[in-house]
Amino acid sequence: MDNILLLLFALLTSSCDKAEVTTETMAEVLYTFPEESELHEGTWLQWPHQYQYGLKFRNDLDPTWVAMTKELVTSENVHIIAYNQSEKQRIIGLLNAQAIDLTNVDFKVYKTDDFWVRDNGPIYVYDREGNLVIQDWGFNGWGNKANYENCNTIPSKIAQDQNRTVVNLNNIMINEGGSVELDGNGTLMACKSSILNTNRNPGMTQTEAEQIFATYLGATNFVWLEGQAGLEITDQHIDGFARFGNANTIVTMNTTDLLAYDVLQSDIDKLYSAKNIDCVAYNFLKLPLTQNNVMTIYGEKLGYKGSYCNYYIANTKVLVPTYKDPNDTVALELLQTLYPNRKVVGIDFRNVYANGGMTHCVTQQQPAEN
Numbered sequence: 001m002d003n004i005l006l007l008l009f010a011l012l013t014s015s016c017d018k019a020e021v022t023t024e025t026m027a028e029v030l031y032t033f034p035e036e037s038e039l040h041e042g043t044w045l046q047w048p049h050q051y052q053y054g055l056k057f058r059n060d061l062d063p064t065w066v067a068m069t070k071e072l073v074t075s076e077n078v079h080i081i082a083y084n085q086s087e088k089q090r091i092i093g094l095l096n097a098q099a100i101d102l103t104n105v106d107f108k109v110y111k112t113d114d115f116w117v118r119d120n121g122p123i124y125v126y127d128r129e130g131n132l133v134i135q136d137w138g139f140n141g142w143g144n145k146a147n148y149e150n151c152n153t154i155p156s157k158i159a160q161d162q163n164r165t166v167v168n169l170n171n172i173m174i175n176e177g178g179s180v181e182l183d184g185n186g187t188l189m190a191c192k193s194s195i196l197n198t199n200r201n202p203g204m205t206q207t208e209a210e211q212i213f214a215t216y217l218g219a220t221n222f223v224w225l226e227g228q229a230g231l232e233i234t235d236q237h238i239d240g241f242a243r244f245g246n247a248n249t250i251v252t253m254n255t256t257d258l259l260a261y262d263v264l265q266s267d268i269d270k271l272y273s274a275k276n277i278d279c280v281a282y283n284f285l286k287l288p289l290t291q292n293n294v295m296t297i298y299g300e301k302l303g304y305k306g307s308y309c310n311y312y313i314a315n316t317k318v319l320v321p322t323y324k325d326p327n328d329t330v331a332l333e334l335l336q337t338l339y340p341n342r343k344v345v346g347i348d349f350r351n352v353y354a355n356g357g358m359t360h361c362v363t364q365q366q367p368a369e370n
Helices: 002-013 054-073 085-097 150-163 204-218 255-260 267-274 327-338
Strands: 040-046 077-082 104-110 122-126 134-139 168-172 180-182 185-192 221-225 243-246 249-252 282-287 317-320 343-348 364-367
Touching: 002 122, 002 243, 040 054, 040 255, 054 077, 054 085, 054 317, 054 343, 077 085, 077 282, 077 317, 085 104, 085 255, 085 327, 104 150, 168 267, 180 243, 204 221, 221 267, 249 327, 255 267, 317 327
Parallel strands: 040 077, 077 104, 134 168, 185 221, 249 282, 317 343
Antiparallel strands: 040 364, 122 134, 180 185, 243 249
8 A cells, every 4th residue: 555655745746847757657566676776686597509590609608607697707607597507517618618707607507599588588587575576577588589488488587586576477468678767766768669569469568568667566656668569589779779877877878979870869859858767867877889880800891880879887897888990988987977986897799789788688687685
């Protein structure tokens, strides 16, 4: 009852004019999602393997996962998902070859289809008693565009191994982690195109989605962009171009770069006018796109520029995708101003970017226990 009263108070006191921002949800908050920069117990990585796309694919991506592990082990625990025992031993060999201390590394052996753990992995939230639990949202390969049966089992397997309560939401909503950004203070930012889409949640209304997000993520204030279904495999995830850098700051790009990144002008206007749950405008940190179109390490010209917004906040590090581009340094320096107490480091993501994603897409935080 207390949660319902708090929500009602929020509705009655939220009268500011916010373009495409709504607080019309009447739902009981059962769980809250902590903002990414809050203290982590560890980070989850799903290691690429040969069983879906072949040996060359795996070998081209290995160095990126090695580099992420090397940085993360000095920040927090690293939980690595390996496809099978032989892959686990191979990964250990790769890490040993780089003299990476494995003290803070552990392994789980689970079959996976792919490596985008942000989208298919466990979502850790706090219940009303402050206990850390795992939510298992539905995952269907970004609207049945890719194999997903193995990846969809990962949250429940981790919950079982950790002897942790699992909240099964598979029949409630299909929702990838990259589809939603939360500021940790009640505001959720998302593109409708990757949630209110018949390939995920046929027939679901915006109000129904808001009620679900209020109940399970603690969001009662919403910044909705339209997005563009069919633009790419994710139907335009928000975390490619707009992130909550902290509770008060949205990290994005300037208008010219957002347009070049295929964000609609109308969505840019909505993004720039976003306000938090207290009707206060966010601060903005605007990162550039790369100066040049990205070319992979193995020489493939991708034909498009790279985004730096899809970075990952660890306890003592910030892992930023880089592309061997002049703007790498610019982006790293700008982000360092936002995170003065963390070391901002670049991770070469050129080969991964050829498959559509960046640092945030392939990491998933496990918050610290209360």
